[in-house]
Amino acid sequence: MMEAERLTLLEARNRVEVLQEEVERLETECDLKEAQRGGMETKMVELQSRLDQMQSESGQTIVELTEQLEKAKADRVLWDEERQRMEAALNTERSARNALDAEMAAMREQLMKNVDLFESSTFQKRPSQKKNRDDDSCSRTTSNLSQLTGSFTAETINGVHSTSRGSPEVLLDNMASTFEQLRMINDLRQRNEHCQRETERMKAIIEASTLIETLDKKTSLKAFESIRVGELEGAYNRLKNDMERLVSGENGATHSVFERIMEENERLREEAVELRSMLSSHFEKQSVAGSSGYRRSPRPDSGHCSGADSEDGSSGADLEEDLCIERQCRHLKNLAENLTKMLTNQNLEIERLQQQLRFSESQTVFRPSDCSLDEAVRGAHKQTQLLAQQNMDLNDKLTRQSEELAEARAQLRGYSGPLGLENASDEEIIRLEAFEKGSIKHSGFLEVYNVPEFARIIVCELKPTLARLLTKNLPAYLLVAAFRNHDEKRDETALTGLFSSVHLVLKDTISRSHDLDLLSLWLVNLWRLFNLLRQYSGEDSQPEWHVANTETQNSYRFKAYDVAPIRDQLKLRIEECYTSLMKKAIEHVLSPKIVPGILQHESSSDLMTAGQERRDRNSGSVESQRKSLDDLLQFMEIVHTKLTTYGGDDIVVKQVIGQMARWMCALALNYMMFRRELCNFEKAIQIKHNVTQIQNWLNAKGLSDCRDHFEPLVQACHLLQSRKDPSNLDTLCGEMTSRLKPRQVVAILQHYDPSDEMEDGLSPEFLVQIQKKLNERAIANNDPIEDKDKLIMLGTYLPPFDTQPFSYSDFPLETLSLPSCLHMQSVCRLV
Secondary structure (H helix, E strand, O other), X not given: OHHHHHHHXXXXXXXXXXXXXXXXXXXXXXXXXXXXXXHHHHHHHHHHHHXXXXXXXXXXXXXXXXXXXHHHHHHHHHHHHHHHHHHHHHHHHHHHHHHHHHHHHHHHHHHHHHHHHHHOHHHHOOOOOOOOOOHHHHHHHHHHHHHHOOOOOHHHHHHHHHHOOOOHHHHHHHHHHHHHHHHHHHHHHHHHHHHHHHHHHHHHHHHHHHHHHHHHOOHHHHHHHHHHHHHHHHHHHHHHHHHHHHHHOOOHHHHHXXXXXXXXXXXXXXXXXXXXXXXXXXXXXXXXXXXXXXXOOOOOOOOOOOHHHOOOOHHHHHHHHHHHHHHHHHHHHHHHHHHHHHHHHHHHHHHHHHHHHHHHHHHOOOOOOOOOHHHHHHHHXXXXXXXXXXXXXXXXXXXXXXXXHHHHHHHHOOOOOOOOOOOOOHHHOOOOOOOOOXXXXXXXXXXXXXHHHHHHHHHHHOOHHHHOXXXXXXXXXXXXXXXXXXXXXXXXXXXXXXXXXHHHHXXXXXXXXXXXXXXXXXXXXXXHHHHHHHHOOOOOOOHHHOOOOOHHHHHOOOOOOOOHHHHHHHHHHHHHHHHHHHHHHHXXXXXXXXXXXXXXXXXXXXXXXXOHHHHHHHOOOHHHHHHHHHHHHHHHHHHHHHHHHOOOOHHHHHHHHHHHHHHHHHHHHXXXXXXXXXXXXXXXXXXXXXXXXXXXXXXXXXXXXHHHHHHHHHHHHHHHHOOOOHHHHHHHOOHHHOOOOHHHHHHHHHOOOOOOOOOOOOOHHHHHHHXXXXXXXXHHOOOOHHHHOOOOOOOOOOOOOOOOOOOOOOOOHHHOOOOHHHOOOOOEEEO
């Protein structure tokens, strides 16, 4: 009997040990879940910070637009004051003109009275008291009178001459009166001409003022338009009510279509009102500007208000620019509202899931006093599986929402797509080479006249589409030629000023851009300029920088100044551009393609038959899975093509593609370790096949060094395909899993799902043996202590760009030429 009790106790002890191991395993899995939950909360905080940043940027844009509106209102007030001053001046001129007209009428009446006096008989027979005047004096005076004026005819002069022969005093009085009348006539003629000129000027001013007043105060036209708008609004509301009554009796699909149509109609109406107000304000400005030319501008609704009113077409360009700015503002406002709604929905969904999780925990609490030990273990195991399933569902949903948020954020900042330009290879690009001009030679110096304009052209005007057609790394060669010119002249101020101007514009461009092409272009050019400053530096402490130079290139080295501070600033810009390229342009496109392309992709429908029904149920569409690996390889091909097209060397290409390979391996392995449907023999074969396809692509591109980044994922596949029993323990814990951490190996084996026909499940004792063997291996290899408990690989961690390697350039600077398409001849010249 005691022997039976002893056996019972031994059996109970073994059972307790098994249960303790199971409890330890469950605690390990709970720790994993907590770690994953912490990662998800970190991502949510990051998304919240990004959204706050976008909201602040949108608010700043709205403030700027409000300031512009206030400025426009102030300008209009100034124009009104100017118009009032012009009206006051017009009234003054009118009163002066009336006074002149009255004076001119009085003078004309006096002149007619004088003419009548000359023609009267009394004036001709009036006796004279002086009879001693001789005829010679009279004739001389009459001759002078006829020379001074041309208003009297020869007959009148002769009549006066014959009449005054006997009366010299009368002749002198007559001559004095004639001179006075001639002076008055000349004054009147001059004042009349002046009045005519003033009249023409005032007519032009009145016409311009009338035009402006007509545009501002068309009361009858405004009344008509307001009545017409009211009628249209009433008709629109009646039609809207009729449509709502008709749709209310239909199904929900028709109602949703009607709602979309109504929203689109409202948006178009608001856009039409804004465009009409912009067109009216633009026409007013154009009319005021054109009033100085004394010509009448056409009405904005007459069909003739176009860029033809200005000779340079600037009015049409300004109007088009205003329209584009207005559309962009409306688009940004709509995107900001959509992002706010999306964030609100996400918060509501998170709260709902948290409530569901708390309810599930309350329903699945097991008390040891209420049930047996077996029931408690089974309940705990069931609860853990439920939590794992809910956690995976939350992870999938968070991934989808992150993708949608990234796409919306890219659109909000002016980025229309993740791929940028056409997916053209370097062989398909037509490059333009300059003609060789034997008579024109230079020494590789670039003299810059206008530094701000040069910086703007070389950074802002050089678009990626244009850079594909020009010499590779052209901005880098132009800048080093300009630096050499200032070094040759020993002008430190000009050298640092040129670099500061280009550096500030480039820093702003890199920090704001999310475009894959633009960031690739400047990463390549900054890296080339960094190496050119090392290659042509005057330092002798690094002989490997100059060992491959020719005699001509050695003569181009800097002689006056040490450019190490410039290289330090360029190093910072290279790291910033590399971070922006990987995080802003590549990560949000690459991450959603990793799991479907590597873990879920199936190359053939009949490659494996076991477990087909289970895989079809857990996976998505088979057709989409077969294209996912091609999409992943296509995106890698696009990134590689862009880097090489813009002149990227092997160092840049290897670091960018190598980092993409690290991300793919880390995210795929982290996802694989916690998905039981991925940890089986058949899936391991398919994953190994997908990884091999990516490695073959790397070999074809000359990037065989990047194959090693996939080694942990390859070893995980080998682990799932190997024989798992105590006799194969040394192999499982040896070179086969040398790139995997101990907890990673255990996690994969814990989630291993054996095939029904091939093998049984793994026992807890075997997992304990594996854990002990792996710990012994870590101690023997002197691995760090933190690696023993390390489970999750660093997913999207990005190390800094490695600037230690040196890249030599054999480009001859004396063959450098300025492309005419950039119009740089006015700001610089080759010397």
